[in-house]
Amino acid sequence: MSPSAPPTRTLLHGGVVITADPATDVLPRGDVLIEGDRIAAVAARVEPPPGTEVVDVSGRIVMPGFVDTHRHTWQSVVRGYAANWTLGQYLAGIHSGLSRHFRPEDTYVANLLGAVEALDSGITTLLDWSHNLYTPEHGDAAVQALRDAGLRAVFAHGGGAHEWGAVPSDVPHTGDVRRIRSEHFSSDGGLVTMAIALRGPQFTTPEVNAHDYALATDLDLPITVHVGDGEWGRSGPVRGLHRDGLLRDRTTYVHCCTLADDELRMIADSGGSASVAPDVEMAMGHGWPATGRLLRAGVRPSLSIDVCSLNGGDMFATMRTAIGVQRALDNEHHVREGSSPDRLDLTCRDVVEFATIDGARACGLGDRTGSLTAGKQADVIVLAPSPATAPLNNPLGAVVYAAHPGLVDTVYVAGRCRKRSGRLLDIDLDDLVRRAVRSRDHLVSAYPDAGSGSEWFPGTVRPDDRQ
Structure with missing residues (x-):
């Protein structure tokens, strides 16, 4: 699985930007410029250099992964x-x-x-x-x-x-x-x-x-x-x-x-x-x-x-x-x-x-990720608009109380796009699920107590169910 190569520059333009950085906080309308694997700028308005891929994220939440x-x-x-x-x-x-x-x-x-x-x-x-x-x-x-x-x-x-x-x-x-x-x-x-x-x-x-x-x-x-x-x-x-x-x-x-x-x-x-x-x-x-x-x-x-x-x-x-x-x-x-x-x-x-940022610090990565801060690596997600979150009166409250995985539209890791328009890139999901089922079948077959008739495994499937 080879990850998609990043463009030289990408500007996420016009989103509701949650930075997890007290210097910039929440921008009701802001831009995030990604250059290579790094965040180059975060501001209410960033002028894109020539050759920048501009992605319109108006009405969407942009935040750290x-x-x-x-x-x-x-x-x-x-x-x-x-x-x-x-x-x-x-x-x-x-x-x-x-x-x-x-x-x-x-x-x-x-x-x-x-x-x-x-x-x-x-x-x-x-x-x-x-x-x-x-x-x-x-x-x-x-x-x-x-x-x-x-x-x-x-x-x-x-x-x-x-x-x-x-x-x-x-x-x-x-x-x-x-x-x-x-x-x-x-x-x-x-x-x-x-x-x-x-x-x-x-x-x-x-x-x-x-x-x-x-x-x-x-x-x-x-x-x-x-x-x-x-x-x-x-x-x-x-x-x-x-x-x-x-x-x-x-x-x-x-x-x-x-x-x-x-x-x-x-x-x-x-x-x-x-x-x-x-x-x-x-x-x-x-x-x-x-x-x-x-x-x-x-x-x-x-x-x-x-x-x-x-x-x-x-x-x-x-x-x-x-x-x-x-x-x-x-x-x-x-x-x-x-x-x-x-x-x-x-x-x-x-x-x-x-x-976000507290998790990055716990992992010893607070200088690399966890916030949308210029100079850090570009680990960024974009959440799609939804009836569950609109209108975005309180973006932080919407993320905690109303958002869900189905809204994760775009994901960047170190500047590389891993998910776009709601679809993971460079990953064969059908093949991965088939391989996971085969592993499940092997494990459950090897462990006789794991059958659906067991007291500990109520409602679970057997290998021959082929799910």
Whole structure:
């Protein structure tokens, strides 16, 4: 799949421009000039240089591409299976069940499908929390799929499912991460970069946790780690990291639901970031999403799709869940006391920033993407007009409360057009879906408990249904 080559210059002219940059904010009518892979100018009026392709986006929203800071993309081909599962059932059904039957080709197809799904819905940057890498070939396949999809991605190497087989685990993070770093990511400047996804103190012995953090330091990789999910999160994982001198600014803490307030302040004091996955946290009993508590502690959260074997993979739904849940929590004491708030603490602007610039910063890419700022790479999406959003009285509110993936008309990644007029470019979707079905058929056939007659898999299809 070869991405479409960008024209020398493209001017997106006359749109409603949400920049996620406080210097320019929201332009009711503005222009965005793209030169090569960069944003050259953002202003109310930009005079196009000779030879510029001018695209009329009047009445359309132009904004930064979304950033998903935590997704287990390899689960895309088993989507829907976890829709009615508890967290315990998910760990058993996926990590102890279906995961062990993934071949490298299944990992490739799943990562490609999930990355294409993200791109199609306006997510231009995806952190792939890849923790089903049984063999070196699985790791190679996962990386190649991200590159073939053509989006910006962070490949977060999470080892194999056998490392999650017991809690706490005494199995160190696989040494193949060194080969991946050397062979695929000798430079940190590509469209696909690397991080390390660690199990952390909740899920490992202290000795293994110390080994894994030392490995991340040795490889000079940013860390993404689960903390504060359910009862495991009440064990003081961030306090443990603080005690052992392992808090650092290049770490993203995923979930944070059941962390104590002092642990959230430790994250803030260390310069760390957070990733909130409100749909999965609500569905699987991780605890209340920590959005408001993180803000009060001084941490701007980012947003995560997380377990795509459970929920859909678009940022619009995630933003709505995040703001709806937090506003309910903020209003709860007023409901209880019979009073009314003077104002809403969490705004639509906040949530759009969580999904864009705050996500880019969490991925260590805030200087490259996340806002429409001159000099940054041109990761831009254009939303088509719709009865659901017209008239555009409040563009930020329209994005959070009314927009949906079907409105994503155009997508640029590093200046290359990946989607135009509602159609993905350079991707054979029919072939990709056929390959995904074949992988699904193999996995379900190899795992006998995955039949539609199983208590855990109600309403799901068997391979011979050929969907």
